[in-house]
Amino acid sequence: MIAVVFAIEFESAGFRARLERRLCVSVLTLGVMGKRAAPALEKLIQQHRPEIIVSAGFSGALQPGLPVGTIVLAENFSDPGLLKSLVVPHSFRVGRIFTADDILETAAQKTAIGQATGALAGDLETSHLYEVCIRNSVKMLSVRSISDAIDQSIPIPSSVLLDPESGRANPKAIFQYLFRNPSKAQDFARLLRDAKTAQQTLASGIQQILPSLLRRPIVMR
Numbered sequence: 667m668i669a670v671v672f673a674i675e676f677e678s679a680g681f682r683a684r685l686e687r688r689l690c691v692s693v694l695t696l697g698v699m700g701k702r703a704a705p706a707l708e709k710l711i712q713q714h715r716p717e718i719i720v721s722a723g724f725s726g727a728l729q730p731g732l733p734v735g736t737i738v739l740a741e742n743f744s745d746p747g748l749l750k751s752l753v754v755p756h757s758f759r760v761g762r763i764f765t766a767d768d769i770l771e772t773a774a775q776k777t778a779i780g781q782a783t784g785a786l787a788g789d790l791e792t793s794h795l796y797e798v799c800i801r802n803s804v805k806m807l808s809v810r811s812i813s814d815a816i817d818q819s820i821p822i823p824s825s826v827l828l829d830p831e832s833g834r835a836n837p838k839a840i841f842q843y844l845f846r847n848p849s850k851a852q853d854f855a856r857l858l859r860d861a862k863t864a865q866q867t868l869a870s871g872i873q874q875i876l877p878s879l880l881r882r883p884i885v886m887r
Contacts, residue, residue, distance in 0.1 A: 670722055671710070674697070677723045724810065724861070728785050738786050752807075773817050811864040821856075822843055
């Protein structure tokens with residue numbers, strides 16, 4: 667079985683809406699962000715015993731030339747055999763992903779980390795999920811969609827924007843922040859548009875690589 671795994675529900679919504687029913691493809695949501703995603707994935711592996719996990723979600727760009735919606739395949743956190751088996755669309759980028767401890771809120775943070783690591787994009791879960799897959803002998807492919815370009819800062823503090831436990835938006839806190847900081851409203855609207863773009867391109871990107879994975883012989887575990 668192939669399990670397409672997302673950290674939070676919003677990341678998965680576009681793909682769920684497009685997915686044709688297949689007996690050998692499941693869509694799973696961990697419901698938590700960052701390091702908390704690792705034990706959640708461990709539990710799901712024990713329950714579902716997938717042969718392949720496609721770890722999917724959003725990332726912030728750490729290099730120039732990666733507009734919102736760009737699909738990045740993480741070569742450092744993907745099984746080499748899976749990467750080699752893919753027919754990779756020309757619009758995709760293949761490179762390193764950096765897993766941060768906290769959301770990268772500012773353009774300056776992203777620029778500094780990109781220069782220091784050479785990674786294309788940064789997220790919160792990939793390295794932790796990859797360790798779980800290695801430990802459980804499950805092949806993993808990491809697919810990320812750029813949700814914010816390198817020169818874009820998040821207009822609302824991440825502690826206000828998202829619940830740190832669930833990764834869900836906190837509408838009341840967001841409203842209160844924007845009420846006190848009305849100049850941020852336009853940038854917040856752009857953030858929402860970009861998130862929707864990343865959601866849809868992520869769904870499309872997964873759809874484009876699934877045929878290559880489904881042609882592989884699936885080994886029942």
